[in-house]
Amino acid sequence: MARIAIAGAGLAGRLFAWALARAGHAVTVVDAAAGPFTRFDATGPAAFSAAGMLSPLAEQEQGGPQVAAWGWRSLQLWQGIVAALAPAAVPFRREGSLLLAHRGDLGTAQRVLAVVPGAQRLEEARLQALEPALAPGLQGWLLADEGLIAPVAAMEALYEATVNVTTAPLSQPVVWCWNSPAAAVRPGVVELENGACLHADWAIDTRGLGAAPALPVRGVRGEIVTLSLPSHGLARPVRLLHPRHRVYLVPRTPDEVAVGASEIESEDRSPVSLRSAVELMAAAHSVLPALAEARIVRLDRHLRPALPDNLPRAECEPGLLRLNGLYRHGWLLAPALVEQLLDEAGLAQVAQVAQVAHGAQVAQVAHGAQVANTAHLANAAPFAGLAGLGGITGLATLIKSTESLGSSPSSSPLFPEPSP
Numbered sequence: 295m296a297r298i299a300i301a302g303a304g305l306a307g308r309l310f311a312w313a314l315a316r317a318g319h320a321v322t323v324v325d326a327a328a329g330p331f332t333r334f335d336a337t338g339p340a341a342f343s344a345a346g347m348l349s350p351l352a353e354q355e356q357g358g359p360q361v362a363a364w365g366w367r368s369l370q371l372w373q374g375i376v377a378a379l380a381p382a383a384v385p386f387r388r389e390g391s392l393l394l395a396h397r398g399d400l401g402t403a404q405r406v407l408a409v410v411p412g413a414q415r416l417e418e419a420r421l422q423a424l425e426p427a428l429a430p431g432l433q434g435w436l437l438a439d440e441g442l443i444a445p446v447a448a449m450e451a452l453y454e455a456t457v458n459v460t461t462a463p464l465s466q467p468v469v470w471c472w473n474s475p476a477a478a479v480r481p482g483v484v485e486l487e488n489g490a491c492l493h494a495d496w497a498i499d500t501r502g503l504g505a506a507p508a509l510p511v512r513g514v515r516g517e518i519v520t521l522s523l524p525s526h527g528l529a530r531p532v533r534l535l536h537p538r539h540r541v542y543l544v545p546r547t548p549d550e551v552a553v554g555a556s557e558i559e560s561e562d563r564s565p566v567s568l569r570s571a572v573e574l575m576a577a578a579h580s581v582l583p584a585l586a587e588a589r590i591v592r593l594d595r596h597l598r599p600a601l602p603d604n605l606p607r608a609e610c611e612p613g614l615l616r617l618n619g620l621y622r623h624g625w626l627l628a629p630a631l632v633e634q635l636l637d638e639a640g641l642a643q644v645a646q647v648a649q650v651a652h653g654a655q656v657a658q659v660a661h662g663a664q665v666a667n668t669a670h671l672a673n674a675a676p677f678a679g680l681a682g683l684g685g686i687t688g689l690a691t692l693i694k695s696t697e698s699l700g701s702s703p704s705s706s707p708l709f710p711e712p713s714p
């Protein structure tokens with residue numbers, strides 16, 4: 295069993311925490327956010343604001359074949375992760391997606407299609423049969439096997455699965471520390487802004503934009519609109535290939551559609567602009583005319599963490615893992631990159647669950663990622679630096695749960711493979 299300290303409870307941080315805890319490792323996560331859920335106010339993880347499109351084919355346009363390869367692997371992994379979490383609670387589908395173009399925009403469409411191998415041209419009748427609610431006269435291409443996941447449900451389920459530990463394969467809860475920004479992440483150490491340090495066998499940096507300036511990461515603003523329209527009729531995600539507006543529509547439920555997303559080189563976190571809202575909704579209405587009567591449920595925005603080449607960076611050195619630059623395809627890439635890093639670190643093997651003692655010994659030996667200067671668990675004062683509830687409450691829960699642990703090794707895989 296290794297002691298793991300993670301800085302950043304966004305998408306990447308939650309996937310690491312969940313996978314490592316399932317493997318029997320002792321995991322502590324610190325995050326600058328106030329808690330595990332979102333208020334859609336552009337604070338906390340960008341992951342909550344995402345559309346959840348899992349598009350290895352379409353993302354080739356920006357990311358090339360490597361992004362597509364990671365994407366296909368992630369799609370396989372998501373299937374197993376969702377099945378292990380709670381399939382009813384985390385909507386996930388793999389029914390493909392569509393590229394669409396108005397007749398006048400075929401030139402633009404052809405330029406995109408040239409860098410999206412695998413798109414299958416659909417006759418108009420076939421397109422209408424697949425998506426009868428679409429406006430007539432659109433040109434369409436099918437991106438077979440692409441997927442869709444519900445980001446908010448998945449983020450919440452990944453968290454819940456690590457705190458409500460009642461069944462195998464998780465043997466002990468993850469300790470989550472909110473309002474606890476990390477100032478630096480070094481091999482084996484997560485240093486908090488208040489000066490306290492978490493010591494571990496492995497430190498993992500998944501702070502997204504919070505990793506600047508140690509990494510040259512920048513924010514790319516994205517704005518997204520949620521619309522409510524009973525029985526909107528859209529079955530799968532669609533992307534409009536337009537010379538000026540790249541707009542997609544994502545059916546979240548039979549009554550809700552997300553329309554996104556702007557892509558603006560700015561770290562402005564202020565509310566959605568009128569221009570973006572108008573452009574997104576006008577383009578969406580041109581594709582799905584019934585949206586004229588939709589109601590606007592939410593206008594949301596966040597910053598995508600991007601590196602200068604707009605490609606992800608997954609780094610492994612002794613005692614330290616870093617995953618950042620997930621940019622516009624974090625949901626598409628994160629499981630494959632987390633898997634790759636855990637493999638490189640030798641953490642992919644399922645840990646032997648340790649027989650542990652009580653009290654402070656549990657915090658320091660079994661859990662291990664203790665806060666520096668903590669002499670004794672009974673004394674709460676040294677934990678005051680971890681202002682979030684995770685510090686004390688989490689450790690207390692950990693002790694309770696580990697009292698009854700046996701020493702048998704877990705047999706579950708790090709990431710569950712989907713059943714064939």
Ligand SMILES: Cc1cc2nc3c(=O)[nH]c(=O)nc-3n(C[C@H](O)[C@H](O)[C@H](O)COP(=O)(O)OP(=O)(O)OC[C@H]3O[C@@H](n4cnc5c(N)ncnc54)[C@H](O)[C@@H]3O)c2cc1C
Pocket residue numbers: 301302303304305306307324325326327337338339340341342343344345346347348474475476477500501502503504505515516517518554555595596597598599617618619620621622623624625626627
């Ligand atoms: C509008 C929009 C639509 C998108 N749509 C899609 C899509 O359809 N498909 C897709 O694949 N991707 C999409 N994305 C991209 C995806 O959301 C991101 O790539 C992904 O969220 C990045 O994950 P992350 O874990 O690296 O960062 P985040 O999810 O941003 O998490 C970073 C975490 O680090 C924490 N943190 C920051 N600073 C510190 C600190 N100093 N100490 C501790 N913690 C800190 C933050 O509070 C946060 O919890 C979209 C993004 C946006 C904004």
